[in-house]
Structures are given as structure tokens and as C-alpha cells.
Amino acid sequence: MEKLNIEKLYEMARQLRRDVIKMLVISKSGHSGGPIGLAEIFSALYFNVLNIDPKNPKWVERDYFFLSAGHLAPVWYTALARAGYFPLDELATLRKLHSRLQGHPAPAHTHGAPGIEVASGSLGQGLSIAVGCALGLRLDAKKNRVYVLLGDGELNEGQIWEAAMTAAHHRVSNLTAIVDRNDCQIDNYTHVVMNLEPLVDKWKAFGWNVIECNGHSIEEFLDSVEKSKQCKDKPSVIIAKTFMGNNISFMHNNYKWHGVPPNEEQARQALSELSPTSFGDFIKFDWENN
């Protein structure tokens, strides 16, 4: 798949945000803040980092991506559709009966969308899966790399730290974990619900190569991914500092936007703050011209 340059990646990130807003205003249900905050990371992953063939999702040479925090599905679905895994107009079916875009992701071989390998939604399970996949690929001396995205609230789950030990014990270096460090979870800021700090020290103590970056800087994120690939004796984790609802004024760094969709008026406001892109929207609402 052709890689986009930095300028286009930022433009794609803006388009992913517009898509998420439109999907959610149609579905009237779903998570806004986290997906909006991950637009740069998903743009970078699907249009630069991942070695994938969207027309052939099971391509044997593919890189594997797992979304452990399944509620972030809306931004994943937009990235998958924009990359060509399924038609753009399918984005309008999010959370509807018989849609492949389930409220939380399901794999393509069940009733889910192409590009998805394992279900997620119940938190804390994706890192173990990524480690298992990386071990399997290493056993066959394959070059495919494994990526997994974790929410920071999700790090409350004990299984994450079980998997962190397993990855380090087996020196799984064909794996890059990404932590969406937005300090927000459904009830409140993460430091209020369950303190995670010192987070960098925790991962280091568990035997990981830790890379910190600004998750809204595509240059920094791409550089961090490169650094993770250079590490050959440990698993790597990128702790990406992000803001929930970034680039939308009323959502910015507001944990109350974890699990709710925008209404029409809020969607109108959000879209006015995200100028249209050359990629084009997947749908145009009647009220957009007014």
C-alpha cells in the first residue's frame, strides 16, 4: 500500500475526525472522545506504518494490528474504510442491526469487519493476544510485525501486567505496544480513578523498551515506531500523550466525552472546527449547507 507523506497524514487525521463525528451523529450511540484523540495515530498506522494489503486482509506478509481497547472502534473503522478494507458508505451503519461495524469490534470471520482479527471490548485482553501472535510469527521466522493499541484506563486490568511479564520473559521484540495516554476514563481522569504513575518506570521495571511521544505529532509518532523496530532484545511500548477529543473545543481533555455521541448541534460545531479535506466526506447531511 502506498504511504502518505506527513502533510497528507495530517489531512487524513482531520478526515478521520470528521468521519468519526459523522458516524456517531448517525448512530446516536458510541464513543467520541477517545477515537477523536487518536486520529493522528490511526492515520500514521494505516497510511504509513503498517505493511498491509486492504484488498487482501489475510495477506500472509501483513503486519498485525490489535485494538485492545475495543470501544475506540469508530476511529479504527474509519481508518479501515479509508484504507480500502470496505466501502466508505458502510460507515453509516455503525452499531446498526446486521452491520459489520459492531459497537465493539468483531473479527471478519464472524460477523465483523475486514481487517479485524479478534474481538475486543472487554478490556485488558489485547496485549496477551499480541504477544501470542508475535511468538507464533517468531517461531516461523517471519518478518511481520505486531502492533497493539491499549487505552491508559485499560492498564488497570491485571491481565495487561501478566502479558507485560510474558512479553519481556520471552524477549518478544517483534511487537510494538502503544498506550493512548489521555489520562481519561469513563468515570473521571485516570489519576482520580486509579493512579498509573510512574507509568514509564512501571513498564521499564517490567522489562520493556519505553518510548514517550506526543501522540498528536505524526513526526514524533513515526520516529517512535522506528525506534521500537530498532530494539531487538525487548518488547517496546510507545506511551503516546494525547488529549481526549483533541481539536474539538468542547470535547478537548474532557473525560465526560468518553462514551457519548455528539448531537446534531454539537456535530455541526465540531465539523466547523475541522475544515473539509481533499479526501471528501463519506456522507453529506442536509443541514451542512445551512
Add this chain to the structure above:
Amino acid sequence: MAKYKLKEMKATRLGFGEALVEIGHQNPNLVVIGADVTGSVRTDLFKNAFPERFFSVGIAEQDMIGTAAGLAVAGKVPVASTYGEFATGRPYDQIRQSVAYSKLNVKICASHCGITVGPDGATHQALEDIALMRVLPNMIVLSPSDYIEAKKMIKAVINYNGPAYVRFFRDNTPVFNDENAPFEIGKSIELIDGNDVTIIACGIQVWESILAAEELSTEGVSVRVINMHTIKPIDKNGIIKAAKETGAIVTAEDHQIHGGLGSAVAEVLTQNYPVPQEFVAIKDKFGESGNGIELMKYYGISKDGIVDAVKKVLRRKSTEKMELKYEK
């Protein structure tokens, strides 16, 4: 009446461990994940034979299931194994989401199931595992009746593509099956023919049922014995045939009365051909320490408990027939 000879005493878990090594030589994609206790569940045999294909996750059953799911995504055939309680109860949500709902080719093979785990007591006696696994869509559930069947079963399960749960036992138990008899997932085996009543059993209770049938035959009761090694998908036709031909059913298992083999059989009977059924199972209680044989007797799931259940179901069969005549 067919006679079954007790050939020797050997554990089903050993059959599992030995079969893994045999399959490992033929199938390079077979991998095993261990959560400690490999010597107990006999995956140590595979670990020693194929160290590069064995992955230790430590005492971390939730991670074991997730790691297995990931290995399956990468095209491997992973076997995740520990004690029955920790293989099913502890990582239940991981099995539900990452294996069953995700429909991945993961084999969860648990040893130390049932009350016969014995001295370790209730914490280690998996008595709810069949129920837990049976309610999950996409999951199949099997339990062998002896060492020989354990080997055949694990080979069939590895060849099957999809999530599977297999339940083994710790103790050395009677070996009686025919090495050359065919084994097919979902196809029950009629071990003894009979006309008056049918005992449908799984696991160790299959041998206990054979003993019960032999004892009852001396009293003139003709007992059919069916080895229901696959609890899901259950052999519906085999159950309906037995109900039609014998008119009374006893189920026997080393598991809670709710949700296990007995419930699975009852679901088929009530929807297709209702006949009286008695349940030989643990009666909604936690176990306690003791040796396996004395616990089986105490909780009423050995030969004597099965004989009593047969007599009870035969009384119901005759009175319910009379009541039916009276109503007409």
C-alpha cells in the same frame, strides 16, 4: 451382554500428554502454553520433546488464554492447559471474548477436573467447568472415559478447526476401551445394549455405569450404557433413540447437577421425546478433601449411586405409564 475387562489403571491426563507428543511429531503447528503445573497436567512431556514450541506464561491463566488466541491468529494450533478450575473459571471472560466469540482455533485442555481430584479440596475440584464451557456459542466440550479414549479424543480435537474444551482427570482410572474402536466428535458410543433403561455417562462415570449395568443384570434388569464423550455438540439422535427404545434415562457425571451432561441430555429429551430421567451428579454442593474413590461414594456418583438412580427411574417409568393409562 457385552463384557468389559479392566485392562489396567492409568490417568486420562497421561493419555493427553502422550498424545500431544505423538501429534507434535506430525503437526509442526502444534504449540502448548503452560501456566506452571506442567508436570501435573502432563504437558511436561511435550515441553521436553519440543521446547521451542512450548511457551510458559507463569501462573497467569488469563494471559494463557490470550496468548493462545494470539498464537491461533498467527496460524498455530495452541493447546492451553492447567487445572480445570483455573482453565475455565479464572479466565472465563478471556475464553468468552478472545476465543469463543472470536471463533479462534484454541484448545483448552484441563486436567484435575471433578471431585476425584480429592485431597486438594473444593478450591481445586472443578465441578462447574462443563456448564461454563457448554453455554458458550462456538465452543465444543468433550471428556474421555479412559486413557485410551483420551488419546483418540485429543487427536480428533487437534484436527477439528475451532474452539474446544477437553476435560481430563488426575487419578489413575480403569482402562477398558478398545484401542481400535472408531472415535468421532459428537457421536456417542453404545457400550452395552439393553431394553429397560439407558445410562448416559461421561468421564469416569462411564466405567462406573458399566459396573452398575453388570450388577443390575444379575437382578434381571436390561441396562443400556452409552458413553457420551462429547457433551457439546450432544448426540441428539443417540439420546432420542435410547429414550424411544428403553423409555427411561439415567445420566452420570463427576460435575454439578446444574448445567452439565445431565442438563444437556434433559434439554434434548424435553424438546423431542420426554421420558423419566434421573441425574447422578454433585447435588449443588462444593466438595471437600478426601480420596477420589471415597468422595465419589460419599457424593453418590459411583456405581452404587448409579444403581440407585436406575431403580428409581424404573419405578417412575412404571408408575408414569400406569398414570398415563388411567388418564386414558
